[in-house]
Structures are given as structure tokens and as C-alpha cells.
Amino acid sequence: MHSNTRDSFKSKFGAIAALAGSAVGLGNIWKFPYEAGSNGGGAFLIVYIFFTLAIGFPVMLAEFSLGRRSQRNAFGTFQTLAPKTKWFLFGILSIIAASLILSFYGTVSGWTLEYVWLSLSNAFKDQSAEDINTIFNTFISHPYKAVLWQTGFMLLTGAIVMAGIQKGIERYTKIMMPLLFIIIIALSISACTLSGSRKGLEFLFFPKFSELTADSILSALGQAFFSLSVGMGILLTYASYIPKNDNLVGISLKVIFTDTLVAILAGIAILPAVFSFDIDPQAGPGLVFLTLPKVFQSLPAGQIWAILFFILLTFAALTSAISLLEVPVAYLVEEKKIRRPLASLIATFAITFLGSFNTLSFGPLKEVHLFGMSFFEACDYLCSNILLPIGGILICIFAGWYLNKAILYSEISNNGSLKIYFFKLYVFILRYIAPVCILLILLNVLGILNK
Numbered sequence: 304m305h306s307n308t309r310d311s312f313k314s315k316f317g318a319i320a321a322l323a324g325s326a327v328g329l330g331n332i333w334k335f336p337y338e339a340g341s342n343g344g345g346a347f348l349i350v351y352i353f354f355t356l357a358i359g360f361p362v363m364l365a366e367f368s369l370g371r372r373s374q375r376n377a378f379g380t381f382q383t384l385a386p387k388t389k390w391f392l393f394g395i396l397s398i399i400a401a402s403l404i405l406s407f408y409g410t411v412s413g414w415t416l417e418y419v420w421l422s423l424s425n426a427f428k429d430q431s432a433e434d435i436n437t438i439f440n441t442f443i444s445h446p447y448k449a450v451l452w453q454t455g456f457m458l459l460t461g462a463i464v465m466a467g468i469q470k471g472i473e474r475y476t477k478i479m480m481p482l483l484f485i486i487i488i489a490l491s492i493s494a495c496t497l498s499g500s501r502k503g504l505e506f507l508f509f510p511k512f513s514e515l516t517a518d519s520i521l522s523a524l525g526q527a528f529f530s531l532s533v534g535m536g537i538l539l540t541y542a543s544y545i546p547k548n549d550n551l552v553g554i555s556l557k558v559i560f561t562d563t564l565v566a567i568l569a570g571i572a573i574l575p576a577v578f579s580f581d582i583d584p585q586a587g588p589g590l591v592f593l594t595l596p597k598v599f600q601s602l603p604a605g606q607i608w609a610i611l612f613f614i615l616l617t618f619a620a621l622t623s624a625i626s627l628l629e630v631p632v633a634y635l636v637e638e639k640k641i642r643r644p645l646a647s648l649i650a651t652f653a654i655t656f657l658g659s660f661n662t663l664s665f666g667p668l669k670e671v672h673l674f675g676m677s678f679f680e681a682c683d684y685l686c687s688n689i690l691l692p693i694g695g696i697l698i699c700i701f702a703g704w705y706l707n708k709a710i711l712y713s714e715i716s717n718n719g720s721l722k723i724y725f726f727k728l729y730v731f732i733l734r735y736i737a738p739v740c741i742l743l744i745l746l747n748v749l750g751i752l753n754k
């Protein structure tokens with residue numbers, strides 16, 4: 304298949320919905336609150352917002368420019384823009400990183416599906432925080448239940464990618480994203496009415512910088528990259544579907560604004576409940592699944608809220624998972640000439656198989672450790688804290704140093720609408736500030752600067 308047979312987004316709103324659909328997902332609602340909870344709350348939030356704007360934004364814009372220019376997938380982009388060089392290896396790194404992320408993303412998405420089911424059967428009614436804890440822990444450590452839900456979720460993802468994602472994504476994200484937004488606003492308002500909610504809000508909004516460690520700064524950077532979907536060629540692939548006359552700066556800012564707002568709203572919805580119900584803010588990946596059922600209990604028609612919320616969370620996860628699966632699938636289709644249905648099947652099954660180790664690492668494989676972490680933790684750490692930052696550095700080097708600046712300018716400015724001094728500032732950030740910041744943080748955490 305060649306680039307001119309590809310779909311492109313039908314409308315600008317469709318493009319933004321699809322890009323925001325990739326960015327807004329479990330990262331905002333499931334991951335952000337527990338990352339903030341484990342890394343000092345308010346101080347984490349400030350560092351997170353700083354990284355989003357100062358580093359995430361320039362890298363996102365660079366990815367958009369590369370993809371829209373090349374009109375190809377992550378691998379093909381580097382072959383087009385840097386022929387006869389080793390840059391294609393970066394394309395391969397992107398494919399590996401996206402597949403690894405999806406392997407643990409599918410685990411949590413499977414949990415979300417189980418929670419749709421539990422909400423439908425009203426399993427949280429009148430349960431204490433401790434009971435809810437037990438429900439969660441029994442489920443995730445079950446020898447196969449969680450793997451079945453994960454497989455179900457992956458099949459759903461595979462089916463949409465198989466059918467061609469443009470129609471599916473553009474159509475569904477336009478409906479699902481606004482709905483998710485309304486529900487999360489409603490939930491955060493009701494969470495604020497809980498007794499003890501003040502403590503949660505203080506925890507999120509009053510920074511205690513003494514709690515910031517080198518590791519939590521890296522986590523904020525990793526979380527910013529993960530949440531924005533930058534650093535691994537996803538946005539680059541999606542950008543190849545953005546019409547030529549759409550303004551990339553405007554689109555990036557809209558995606559970033561939506562993504563950050565949803566993360567903060569999720570923090571507001573979850574952290575007050577953490578303090579009201581005496582749950583440990585450092586509970587890790589289970590935090591959302593332990594706190595929200597308690598919030599739902601305190602609402603009139605709580606069961607309906609629970610069902611709606613977990614269904615919408617599943618859709619938010621789906622629109623992100625599709626963008627992740629599209630990376631290996633687009634590679635297999637365009638570079639290996641495998642037909643899309645078969646390519647989707649291969650990628651879905653390979654990633655589900657890999658992902659089952661992550662899922663089982665909460666149960667039967669609990670005792671198996673890599674570098675002192677479970678499979679799940681190791682996979683998340685490797686992707687979010689190492690591969691995404693490395694991907695970010697490579698994007699900066701490619702767009703800032705290697706790529707012809709006239710190409711970069713014409714993509715970003717839509718042929719002349721951007722003041723030249725803004726562009727110079729942008730290139731300066733891309734060349735020096737962003738990659739050096741990312742590198743310093745990375746080296747610091749790997750312990751290389753401290754030796």
C-alpha cells in the first residue's frame with residue numbers, strides 16, 4: 304500500500320479528536336493520579352506541567368512535522384526523509400516501544416473491562432474500602448481471569464485496526480471524548496464534596512518541593528511523554544493523515560490542553576477520595592480501581608455512574624490502544640506488504656502473548672523479578688522512563704539538526720504564517736534545551752551523573 308491510498312482525517316475536528324483520543328487514555332485517568340500520589344502530589348504536578356509545555360510540546364510539533372511531511376508510517380518516514388542512513392533504526396525502536404507499551408496497556412484495559420462487568424452486577428454496593436481492596440486483589444492475582452479480559456480487549460482493538468482505523472477512530476472519538484469529559488467533570492465535582500476532600504486537593508495543588516527526588520522528576524517527564532503519546536512515532540503516523548492546510552501549532556496546543564486538563568480532573572476526582580477513605584496515595588496501579596468504587600457509592604444512582612465511567616474509560620483506552628497497535632500494523636502492511644487483516648492478527652496475538660506475562664505478574668508470576676521489579680513494573684519503567692525519553696531525544700536531534708530547516712519551517716508555519724523569530728526560538732529549544740534536559744534527567748536517574 305502506498306501513501307496516496309491512505310485515508311486522511313475528514314475534518315480538523317476529526318483530526319484533533321483522533322489525536323486527543325490517542326493522548327487521553329489510561330495515562331491520564333489511571334496513571335497520572337497514582338504517579339502524582341507516589342511522587343509528592345503538587346510538586347509533581349508543577350514539574351509535569353513544565354515538562355509538558357517545555358519539552359512535550361516542541362517534541363510533539365516535531366513529530367507532527369515529520370509525519371505530515373513524509374506521509375508515511377514511523378519506519379517509512381525516516382527512509383523518506385533520511386534515505387541511506389541508519390535513522391530507520393529509530394523507526395524500529397518506535398515499533399518495539401509501541402508494542403511493549405500496548406503489552407502492559409492491555410493489562411490495565413482488561414481490568415477496566417472487568418470493572419464494567421462488576422459495575423453491571425452491582426458488586427461494589429455497600430462494600431467497605433477493605434472489601435473493595437480484596438475484590439481488586441483477588442481479581443488481579445487470579446490465574447487466568449485477567450488474561451481473558453486482556454485478550455478480549457486486545458481482540459476489540461485488533462478488530463478496529465483490522466477494519467481500517469480512520470472511520471472507526473474519527474467517528475467514535477468524536478462522540479466518546481466529549482462524553483468522557485462530562486463524566487470526569489461531574490465526578491471531580493462530587494469528589495470535592497466528600498468529607499476530607501480538602502486534604503486530597505491540598506496534596507495535589509500545594510507543592511512540597513522537598514518530596515521531589517531525581518526519580519520523581521524522571522517520572523514526571525516519562526508521564527508527560529506517555530500521556531501525550533510522544534516519543535515513539537505514534538503522533539508521527541497520525542500526522543501523516545492531517546490535511547496539508549491544517550495548522551500544526553494550533554492542533555498541538557489543543558491536544559496538549561485537553562490531555563493536561565483531563566489528567567488534572569482525574570487527580571481531582573481521585574485524590575480527595577484517597578484521603579476520605581483512608582486509602583494509601585502510593586497504592587500504585589490499583590489506585591483508581593480502589594478509590595472510584597467508593598466515590599460511586601456516595602453518589603445517587605452510583606451504579607449507573609460506575610457503569611458509565613468504566614465503559615467510557617474502556618473507550619478512552621481503546622482509542623489509545625488503537626494508535627499503539629497501528630504502529631506495528633502500519634509497518635507490516637506498508638513495509639512487509641502483509642495484508643491489513645493478517646498484519647492486525649499477527650500484531651494482536653504477538654502483543655497479547657507478551658502482555659499476558661505482564662498481567663500474570665500480579666498473580667502467578669508475582670515472584671519473578673527483573674532488576675528488582677515485576678514484569679509489569681519493568682515493562683512500564685523501560686518504556687515510560689527510558690524508551691520514550693530516548694525517542695524524544697532522537698526526534699529532537701533529527702528535526703533540530705538533521706532535517707532541512709526549510710522543510711521544518713514550511714510544515715510548522717503552513718508556508719509562512721509563523722514569525723521567523725518564533726521559529727528560531729523553536730529550533731533553539733529543539734536543538735539544545737529539550738534534548739539536553741531529557742538527557743540530564745535520564746543520566747541522573749541511571750546513576751551516571753552521580754558516579
Ligand code: PFF
Nearest residue numbers: 326328329330529530532537
Ligand atoms: N497517551 C495514552 C494515555 O495517556 O493513555 C497512552 C499512549 C498512547 C502512550 C499512545 C503512548 C502512545 F504512543
